[in-house]
Amino acid sequence: MTTLLAIEGLTKRYPTGDLALDGVDLMVPAGQVMALIGPSGAGKSTLIRCVNRLVEPTSGRVRLEGLEITGLGAAALRRARRRMGMIFQEYALVERLTVMENVLSGRLGYTGFWPSWFRRFPRRDIEQAFRLLDRVGLVAMADKRADALSGGQRQRVGILRALMQDPALLLVDEPTASLDPRTSRQIMRLLVELCQERGLAAVINIHDVALARQFARRIVGLRAGRIVFDGSPEALDPDALTAVYGEEDWSRTLRRPEAEEAEEAAEAA
């Protein structure tokens, strides 16, 4: 498989002196859905924000589709960001804009200022937005304000905004942290399905180890800015979890995901 995202020696030290990332090397092939786990403050958010340079890395290199992101000028960086859709923990929708405007905002990188000011997006963009809204069952909400939606609906809109960018990579920051367990699973399932349909790679920061094991084919564990685990969900044993999070009784966390699925089905019935 071709390498989509290549991170080499990525280091970030904040002005406060905190070392958030300490020489991270990571390769993500095209189309791979990867979960990034680790305790709070391990540098997960910093890592994905260094990829699209919402956070400026201190040193190291990030390449996407062969293009070196680190070192791009402002205009080139904006062009490069179009290929990286980002999905946020608290959805980060612009709440006073409508659902449709939020979805269309994914096209801002492709649209000039005045057309975007007057909301004159190309017809095919609007059509695409409607197709995606229909896909997640939110067509009826298109002209509702974003703050009228429930958490799960908002996160779907957040996902659509990222997809509108026509990305090759999704950077996903704690997509389920504000959602209930059932909605969390629905959102994760939707994300993984969309990635498979479109051949997108995704880096998903996630707290919930069970969810990560259920939905990602590869799990990377980050602790204090360093990668301490990189392998398949099956390889994530109690020792590995202790390496990532520290000492704890992990036996119940590592129940087979199918068991929870069955529980969920029983609940729904």
Add this chain to the structure above:
Amino acid sequence: MSAAVFDPAAAARAWRPPPLIADTWLRWAVYLGALLYAVLALGSVEVNWTRAAEGLVRGARFLAGFFPPDFITKREEILEGLLESLTMTVVSTAIGILLSIPVALGAARNLAPMPLYLLCRGIIAISRTFQEIIIAIVFVAMVGFGPLAGMLTLAFATIGFMAKLLAEDIEDIEAAQAEAVRATGAGWFQLLAWAVLPQVKPRLIGLSAYRLDINFRESAVLGLVGAGGIGDTLNTAFDRYEFDTAAAVLIVIVAIVLACEYASGWIRRAVQ
């Protein structure tokens, strides 16, 4: 029973909410100091009761001159002054708001780099330091008597007022929403239009309506220093001892201020 066992009941009896000023001595010093100052200050006010009693009679005669208010005799002047004031108010508010937006963006710490921030905060400080009357005197000296001076004054005052309050609102926007728009590859102006403007728009509209209201009231005062508008008409009426006309002008001002206040309140409720 050992003494080391924690007794919640005793702790609850002993617990008091922490005072505003922790140091007991400092606390009482502040309270007593404030009381002493108030007593001394009251003692220093000299009141001439005979003069005040005479003044009451004179004041009553002065007020009697107001009745009945005369809208008719100087109808032309009142109407002209009123129109001038309204024009002055609307034009100066529009210009002031347009100029205040870039200043507000520059004065928001989350958008502007340090040098620009200091420059814009400086502009705001200068605009807010001087009372409108003082600025009006300067502009009257610069461009002569008339509504142009008043307009410049109000526009100048509007910049400081709007920019300061708008900048505060811009600093309070949800950073995550701005971050999300930046992550799509949006440019700087798109960031303003898609992430900042939607969040500050209700406040921008509300403040604009409020400032329109303030500017009309101020325009009535600015006439006193020759900066045009209905204040000029009022001043002339007093100068000519036409108290009935002055009363009419005052009533017109009150009516318009009430209308403005009602309208701006309604607008602010509507945009929330």
